[in-house]
Amino acid sequence: MNKIIPVSCAVIFFQDKILAVRRSPQMPLAGFWEFPGGKVEKAESAQQCLQREILEELNLKIQIGNELPLSEHSYIEGITIQLIPFLAQINSGEITLLEHDKYLWLGVNELFEVNWAIADIPIVQYLKENWTELITD
Numbered sequence: 001m002n003k004i005i006p007v008s009c010a011v012i013f014f015q016d017k018i019l020a021v022r023r024s025p026q027m028p029l030a031g032f033w034e035f036p037g038g039k040v041e042k043a044e045s046a047q048q049c050l051q052r053e054i055l056e057e058l059n060l061k062i063q064i065g066n067e068l069p070l071s072e073h074s075y076i077e078g079i080t081i082q083l084i085p086f087l088a089q090i091n092s093g094e095i096t097l098l099e100h101d102k103y104l105w106l107g108v109n110e111l112f113e114v115n116w117a118i119a120d121i122p123i124v125q126y127l128k129e130n131w132t133e134l135i136t137d
């Protein structure tokens with residue numbers, strides 16, 4: 001039996017760059033870069049989850065935009081992570097790393113300079129291919 005775990009994540013953009021965060025040593029997949037977000041809980045939408053997680057992880061309030069294509073990956077047999085990415089912009093707050101240990105703003109030519117979690121790679125590739133249409137201020 002395969003279990004699907006929906007995970008919302010935010011592609012936060014600002015001045016032609018997107019925000020990437022690094023998983024800290026105490027997290028699974030430590031050292032890998034990802035988009036901030038987390039598992040969608042019962043009784044919340046993917047967007048509600050994202051507002052909650054971004055506040056918990058970065059102390060930011062965001063405005064959520066379009067949903068981007070899903071990416072699925074199975075790190076463990078029988079469990080599939082279904083990543084649901086949304087474009088987002090910061091509404092208020094300063095980035096405060098409450099769970100991750102590093103963040104970077106990446107431009108289109110820097111996207112692959114970090115070691116992304118495997119499930120993120122198709123999303124990053126999609127961003128690279130559609131950058132101008134997607135990431136405009």
Ligand SMILES: Nc1nc2c([nH]c(=O)n2[C@@H]2O[C@H](COP(=O)(O)OP(=O)(O)OP(=O)(O)O)[C@@H](O)[C@H]2O)c(=O)[nH]1
Pocket residue numbers: 007008009028029033034035036037038039040081083117118119120
């Ligand atoms: N948030 C987030 N998780 C990702 C990404 N890519 C990716 O493979 N994942 C995986 O998706 C899962 C999300 O778990 P999480 O630890 O961020 O979520 P959470 O805060 O709800 O976790 P918890 O309830 O286990 O504490 C992890 O297995 C994580 O490695 C990504 O870009 N963002």
